[in-house]
Amino acid sequence: MRPEDTTKTIDAAIQAAVWAPSVHNTQPWSFAVDGEEIALRADSDRKLRVGDITGREQLISCGAALENMRIALRAMGREALVRVLPDPDRPALMATVRLGEPVEPDEHTLMLYGQVERRRTHRAGFTDQPIPDRLLDELAQQAALEGARLTPIRSTAAVRVLAALTEAAQEVQAQATLFTMDVIRWGRAPESGRADGVPAEAYPREPVTTExxxxxxxxxxxxxxxxxxxxxxxxxxxxxxxxxxxxxxxxDWIAAGQALQRVLLHASAHDVRAAFHTQSLEMVHLREFARQELLSGEYPQMIMRLGFTPDEGIGVRRPIDEVREDTGA
Ligand SMILES: Cc1cc2nc3c(=O)[nH]c(=O)nc-3n(C[C@H](O)[C@H](O)[C@H](O)COP(=O)(O)O)c2cc1C
Structure with a gap:
């Protein structure tokens, strides 16, 4: 591969990575390129101070960015050789991704790659159009490819319990100054020039009530x-x-991020969008309650609503030169 082609491929992989979802659009990552290898690091300044003390949500976000890099490289005809958490002495190093053998990209990879910049988080109600069972099976398969499980919650009672847990967490967090400071820090003012945080245009002024x-x-x-x-x-x-x-x-958190991203991209290719409600997973006791009572002991990593909406959403990201530090891995 000519050096200029390598540069182009690596740039495309990083460009894809930054379009990953991240908690409050913190974009808690940076990338360092050394030859044909990209190091993905977690940026501790961008970790939520109260909501994410363990770094779980940050690692899910980085996992999603890692998945985008893998998909981009494959779509551009290169295998991605990934090592996750390769060095225990460098805990901020999430993964290294090395360009591998040339490959012929498969249709599905190209389909996922085509959704990387289009996929958006939704923050309102959905239309009544049901998601076909076949698509749900496919989404579960996408999660399983990365070692996670996507479970549709069919029982009305279980849905009500999850809604109640979300409500309880939201109410408690709204009363807690430190929790609120995390959310205020990452709420982006209307027409702000900031390239991170949740845009004011990305949610309705009056919350849309669902039942x-x-x-x-x-x-x-x-x-x-x-x-x-x-x-x-x-x-x-x-x-x-x-x-x-x-x-x-x-x-597991990085794997959950990779699984999440495959699910979201595959859903997006079928015009299905996701809304997230992860407040209760930031509170140890509520998360443990959901794990024990609703999820057969498995660890909840993301709670989402899936559906159809005519809304296209808006997205902001930091430019590539802000997230690259090419000093070698
Ligand atoms: C771990 C994680 C938790 C999230 N939790 C929520 C949430 O509770 N509420 C919400 O509206 N969005 C949530 N999001 C979505 C982010 O706010 C969103 O990805 C980010 O603002 C970037 O926007 P985009 O997904 O439209 O590109 C979460 C995303 C991740 C990765």
Whole structure:
């Protein structure tokens, strides 16, 4: 491969990585390129101070970025040789990704790659259009490829319990100054020039109520922020699904992020979007309750609603030169 082709491929992989979802759009990562290897690091300044003391959500976010890199490399005709958490002495080093053998990209990889910049988080109701069972099976297969499980929650009672846990967590967090400071720090003002944080245009000014209601994060915090809701009149909750892992180590969190991203990209290719409600997973006792009572002992990593919406959403990201530090791995 000519050096300029290598540069192009690596740039495309990093460009894809930054379009991953991350908690509050913290984009808690950086990338260092050394020859044909990219090192993905977690940026500790961008970890939530209270909501994410263990770093679980940060590692899920980095896992999603890692998955985008793998998909981009494969789509560009190179195998990705990945080592996850390769060095115990460098805990911020999430993974190294080395360009491997040339490969012929398969259709599915190209389909996922095509969704990397299109996929968006949704923060309102969905239309009544149900998600076909066949698509749900495919989403579960995507999660399983990375060692996680995506479980659709079919029981009305279980959905109500998850909605109640979300409500309880949201209420408690809203009363806690330190929790609130995390959310305020990452709420982005309307028309702000900031390239991170949750854009005020990415949620409706008046929360859209579904039945049962899944509490949204309060990024506006009493300010008149939020997009016009007239294009967001749908009020279906959508399908609730939980992404779980069998264990709860740092490796599991990165795997959960990779699984999440495959699920979201595959869903996006079929015009299905996800809304997340992860407040209860930031509170040890509520997370443990969900694990024991609803999820057969598996560890919940993400709680989401899935469905159809005409809304396209908006996304902001930091430019590549802000996340690259090419001093060698
Ligand atoms: C671990 C994790 C937890 C998240 N939790 C929530 C949440 O509770 N509420 C929410 O609205 N979005 C949540 N999100 C979505 C992010 O806010 C979103 O990915 C980010 O703002 C970037 O926007 P985009 O996904 O539209 O590109 C979460 C994302 C991740 C990776």
């Amino acid at each position: 049962p209601a899944f509490a949204q994060r309060d990024y506006a915090h009493g300010r008149p922020w939020g997009g016009e809701a007239d294009r967001l009149t749908a009020t279906s909750t959508g399908l609730i699904a939980v992404l779980t892992t069998l264990a709860d180590s740092r490796e």
